[in-house]
Amino acid sequence: MSGIAIKVENLSKAYQLGDFSTGTLSRDLERWWAIMRGKEDPYLKLGEENDRTSVGTSDIVWSLKDINFEINTGDAIGIIGRNGAGKSTLLKILSRVTSPTTGNIKVKGRIASLLEVGTGFHPELTGKENIFLNGAILGMRKAEIKRQFDAIVDFAGIERYVDTPVKRYSSGMYVRLAFAVAAHLESEILIIDEVLAVGDAEFQKKCLGKIGDVSKGQGRTVLFVSHNMAAISNLCSKTILLKHGLLQDFDSTRSIIEKYISSGKENEAEVFGIDIPVKKYSNKASFHAFRLVSAKRGLTTNFAIDEDVNIEFEYDILENNAIVYPSIHIIDNMGTCILATFNGPSATTFIDKYFGIPLKKGRYKSVCKIPANFLNDNNYLINAYLVTQDVADMGIAEEVLSFIVEETGEMRNEFTGDWIGLIRPKLEWVTAPLLV
């Protein structure tokens, strides 16, 4: 069956800051009294520090503005965006937890939303009782739950504990049961928020598989919000990109993820002269500039996991015939040094002909390329060094720039869980049958 399952028209949602009720009657009366005496509203200041969006001067924040899109029946759609982009607001409106300020949404079929697992679970009730209660909260009729009951218990793997109060469950069992109930909803449209952030890797995989079944196998419409690009790229054919409450783009998942990665410019991708955090100056050479460059997109701090990270390193040689070589350390978000590299011939893939020779006074640029599919998805810092023959006269600049390596779904066709490890290179594997 084709056709439109969800049609969103001019959807906007405004949140008012400060100016409306401040919480209690006495405060409202206090404000009223202050205004009556011609004094300043004592609580008006409350909302003004919110500088999350550019409309800081007004007391209204548009969490969503003029959103329009249509979703066809049976599609699995991802929704991505940075924090505060309006993803949660959109889901809340779609699941009717709150209502829009303007615009409307038309829906064909029953919507079930899963903004949280285990909503309404009561710790004193048994697993069985909670299955029924939770199912009903999510909109299932009792008969439906009965029909699905065995499947739910089986999926959660809690056969032995069905008649035990859920407060005695391990947190893993609790989450499994909660997800199992939601996964067996018989609605035509399923809305899922970042619920996969819970549970162990194996169960996460099971959940993703189940969501995949729901959309591909059963032809139901799925809306899926996540920060997990691996999951998004695996499950969703098309993806919506939100930014500051606006619908930035709605396209194939692959191109949206690329766009998403390049849209994040929270940090500087370039640093010059006095802005460079120099820790120790050298007499022979000085730092001039650092740049992070993507071959495709130019200056950026956000790199897809399957693209090269180019670190451009500019420095001035202050003394004729000085022998200086540049060196870089990459530090991860835990402070671990992932690698240290310099342009010595035995340490590079190609020989850098400027290595180890006396350099003339002037400016030089060295570019270090960290290959694609090498770093794991993480945040990284760069420490830079200008090493001279006299080690005591070395120039040191720490944390000159930082960059993010982001998941794109590359290498993720088989495994979607948390990929541990400091690095994530593609390696050679050879399997041969020995005793068959």
Next chain:
Amino acid sequence: MEIESSHQNWDLEIKPHDNVFNLHLKDVWNYRDLLWLLVRRDFVSFYKQTVLGPLWFFIQPIFTTLIFTFIFSNLAKISTNGSPAQLFYLAGSVAWNYFSDSLTKTSTVFKDNANIFGKVYFPRLIMPLSIVFSNLVKFGVQFLLFIILLVYFFIMSHYFNGQYKVEPNWFLLLFPVVIALMAILGLGLGLIVTALTTKYRDLAFVVTFGMQLLMYATPVIYPLSAAPAKYRTIISLNPMSGLIETFRYGFLGTGQFYLGAFVYSIISTLLIFIIGLVIFNKVEKNFVDTV
């Protein structure tokens, strides 16, 4: 695209504003299973891990009655119109507690369920309804206690020359109506309060001690006829007065049936209920943003 969309019949339209009187009662009906499961949850979780279990439903009214009997009958010597004091107070407190519990629990429904309401949609009215029905179960159990005591005193007064009057009469057929009205009144007031507490938390405190005061402004521990004439009109303004009096009159045969007060109770109860529904319905759409 316009043509296409006008051809499709949508199952649901999410809009900013809705008709004030569109109460989504059909939605409530669709979620009736949830209502029963919530009632069941309240009942089961009430006595889980307690030694006495459902017996607790009896203990509360028994002790209230004993204390009321001691203070108001033995010490203060307030008239019970010739009824056995224990029966008189039990009748009053069981009925009053139903109303009062329904109101106080309903009045915090938004606050108590903010988490659930913020995560999943179901007709919000289900929650207050489940409270009223859960309390009805509790009331039913306590009512059983009352009936046992009633039968005991009835036999004592008619066959063993008890010194008191127990004369059930046809007005007890009004009993289901009275209970329904108490439920609706408690629900209606609770809905108004909970809708306002999303903005003004203060009201929650007013309710807690206001209910205690209101009990004294209702003929619970005294018959309306025992109140001084000049206060009687004021007391009758309270819709609960007519209901409690009717309830007690039907079972005990003491006091009298005030038709005017009863009709007044019905009208004001329904009015309050409708106002409550409308306000609740208006607030529920966006309360998640303000709570």
